[in-house]
Amino acid sequence: MNNALAIAHKELKGYFASPIAWVMMGFFAILYGWFFAAILMAFERQSAQMGAMGMGAPTINLNEQLIRPFFLNVSVIFLFALPLITMRTYAEEKRSGTIELLLTAPLTDVEIVVGKFLGAMGLILAILAVTLPHVAVLFVFAKPEWKPLLTTYFGFLLMSGCFVAVGLFISSLTRNQIIAGMVTFAVFLMLWVVDWMGAFMGPRAQQVFEYLSITRHFEDFTKGVLDTRHIVYYASFITFGLFLTARSVDSERWRG
Amino acid sequence: MIEVQHLTKRYGPFTAVDDVSFKVERGEILGFLGPNGAGKTTTMRILTGYMPPSEGKAVVAGFDVIDQPIDAKRRTGYLPETPPLYPDMNVRDYLMFCASIKGVARADRRSRVNAAMERTRVADMAQRHCGKLSKGYRQRVGLAQALLHNPDVLILDEPTAGLDPKQIIETRELIKELAGDHTIVLSTHILPEVSQTCQRVVIINKGRVVAVDTPDNLTAKLGGSQTTYVQLDPLGADAAAALSALPGVTHVGAADTRDGVVGLEVQSESGRDIRRELAAAIVTRGWGLLELRPVRMSLEEIFLHLTTEESAAAPAAPEVANE
Numbered sequence: 001m002n003n004a005l006a007i008a009h010k011e012l013k014g015y016f017a018s019p020i021a022w023v024m025m026g027f028f029a030i031l032y033g034w035f036f037a038a039i040l041m042a043f044e045r046q047s048a049q050m051g052a053m054g055m056g057a058p059t060i061n062l063n064e065q066l067i068r069p070f071f072l073n074v075s076v077i078f079l080f081a082l083p084l085i086t087m088r089t090y091a092e093e094k095r096s097g098t099i100e101l102l103l104t105a106p107l108t109d110v111e112i113v114v115g116k117f118l119g120a121m122g123l124i125l126a127i128l129a130v131t132l133p134h135v136a137v138l139f140v141f142a143k144p145e146w147k148p149l150l151t152t153y154f155g156f157l158l159m160s161g162c163f164v165a166v167g168l169f170i171s172s173l174t175r176n177q178i179i180a181g182m183v184t185f186a187v188f189l190m191l192w193v194v195d196w197m198g199a200f201m202g203p204r205a206q207q208v209f210e211y212l213s214i215t216r217h218f219e220d221f222t223k224g225v226l227d228t229r230h231i232v233y234y235a236s237f238i239t240f241g242l243f244l245t246a247r248s249v250d251s252e253r254w255r256g
Numbered sequence: 257m258i259e260v261q262h263l264t265k266r267y268g269p270f271t272a273v274d275d276v277s278f279k280v281e282r283g284e285i286l287g288f289l290g291p292n293g294a295g296k297t298t299t300m301r302i303l304t305g306y307m308p309p310s311e312g313k314a315v316v317a318g319f320d321v322i323d324q325p326i327d328a329k330r331r332t333g334y335l336p337e338t339p340p341l342y343p344d345m346n347v348r349d350y351l352m353f354c355a356s357i358k359g360v361a362r363a364d365r366r367s368r369v370n371a372a373m374e375r376t377r378v379a380d381m382a383q384r385h386c387g388k389l390s391k392g393y394r395q396r397v398g399l400a401q402a403l404l405h406n407p408d409v410l411i412l413d414e415p416t417a418g419l420d421p422k423q424i425i426e427t428r429e430l431i432k433e434l435a436g437d438h439t440i441v442l443s444t445h446i447l448p449e450v451s452q453t454c455q456r457v458v459i460i461n462k463g464r465v466v467a468v469d470t471p472d473n474l475t476a477k478l479g480g481s482q483t484t485y486v487q488l489d490p491l492g493a494d495a496a497a498a499l500s501a502l503p504g505v506t507h508v509g510a511a512d513t514r515d516g517v518v519g520l521e522v523q524s525e526s527g528r529d530i531r532r533e534l535a536a537a538i539v540t541r542g543w544g545l546l547e548l549r550p551v552r553m554s555l556e557e558i559f560l561h562l563t564t565e566e567s568a569a570a571p572a573a574p575e576v577a578n579e
Binding site: 003013107 | 329
């Protein structure tokens with residue numbers, strides 16, 4: 001575990017030393033602020049209209065109408081940003097030869113994979129921290145429920161974890177970052193929209209496709225529901241992704 | 257300290273290392289010599305646990321590199337061909353990271369890093385980003401990284417490649433200094449390096465070991481025929497014929513002409529010192545003897561001799577691609 005943490009620490013340090021982390025946090029803040037303002041204004045108009053129609057404030061819910069759409073928007077930004085984080089993880093180490101340092105150090109493949117995973121998750125936490133001031137503002141001027149908000153963050157991290165696990169695996173297959181990034185993006189998008197087809201393929205197929213869709217499992221978290229089904233889905237998805245990555249690194253040794 | 261038995265590594269149909277066996281004793285410096293693409297890097301990668309062999313086994317510091325990789329790696333320091341540096345990290349952070357993944361206890365890390373930096377003379381670059389180091393410093397930081405955990409075995413893949421002459425001498429000195437506490441395997445395709453630093457040489461070509469011996473023995477044994485250089489003035493017209501007639505002499509040829517004085521190369525049967533007879537014959541004929549010295553076959557010639565002989569003996573051997 002200490003070894004994995006050492007790798008994670010190095011990864012995180014790498015993100016912040018090369019300005020990757022700062023660039024991502026900065027541009028995320030711009031995009032995110034834009035979405036926040038737009039959704040906030042839409043929410044404001046909606047609540048004013050509702051008020052005019054004689055419906056009271058209780059009928060519109062801050063969590064449902066503002067925070068939820070908001071995180072769906074954030075997840076779209078992440079769809080684009082995460083491949084940029086994961087594409088270099090292995091591809092860069094292979095290209096520059098530093099993979100030789102890791103593979104000849106007294107570390108297991110799993111420790112390296114978990115370390116890289118935790119490092120990327122650390123960066124995601126840092127990017128998510130950018131959203132905290134906005135959320136804090138909501139608490140100052142209104143009364144959002146904090147429990148669904150917490151489950152939303154939790155679900156969001158789990159969902160990102162799945163994407164990172166897939167991204168690590170794809171990065172471990174190539175030494176070219178552009179290929180890793182492009183393929184990762186395509187796979188993410190596929191996982192995103194896999195349930196669209198379900199509607200046309202009969203009820204049974206629909207169930208299967210909906211179960212496979214990464215984003216479907218996120219929806220309950222935004223409603224404040226902690227369903228073990230979703231947690232198990234995400235946890236097994238991440239574990240399987242990391243397992244595949246470790247196998248891929250190992251097979252590389254054999255193939256040379 | 258290192259025992260390699262029948263090591264073979266195949267990449268698909270191509271055999272990079274073919275039935276290689278050798279041993280390295282504690283504290284010894286073994287030179288791994290061969291042309292580019294001979295299988296040096298592949299062998300070293302197997303020894304360091306980077307990749308498994310297709311066949312055979314390797315034991316490093318008492319641990320099998322396949323069955324007990326973690327224990328073997330803990331006792332091995334490895335400098336790959338390109339030093340594995342992270343360009344965005346500074347030298348000290350990089351070495352601290354290396355120390356942590358090599359299992360150096362937290363309390364010792366700082367002192368170990370400092371010691372390694374002192375030893376490899378990179379302390380003045382501690383705050384510099386690895387990506388901005390010169391080639392010489394990169395190589396030395398790579399060496400510092402290999403030394404950090406005070407390993408029993410050091411595996412250095414072309415440690416002097418790309419260095420300037422002064423740095424090459426410094427690096428060789430450093431390697432010799434390290435030999436007492438560490439067992440060292442270094443690869444090179446530069447021959448003088450081997451005769452200057454190594455106690456024993458493994459010559460490898462096309463994945464096969466063609467010779468294992470000390471540099472001196474190799475020079476002596478593989479000399480084949482012995483050559484003596486003589487310079488005569490005046491040079492008698494029949495000098496070549498007269499010298500050829502001496503017992504033991506196999507061939508006489510012109511070597512060079514310096515200031516109008518002709519030098520001859522006299523080849524004789526190996527193991528037979530003909531210098532006395534040669535001198536006597538020259539003097540009795542009244543020729544002026546300006547110079548007479550044995551010409552030793554240089555390691556370069558032996559190397560070429562061995563590697564070309566090997567390819568002539570096995571013409572069907574597959575072409576070795578450079579990795």
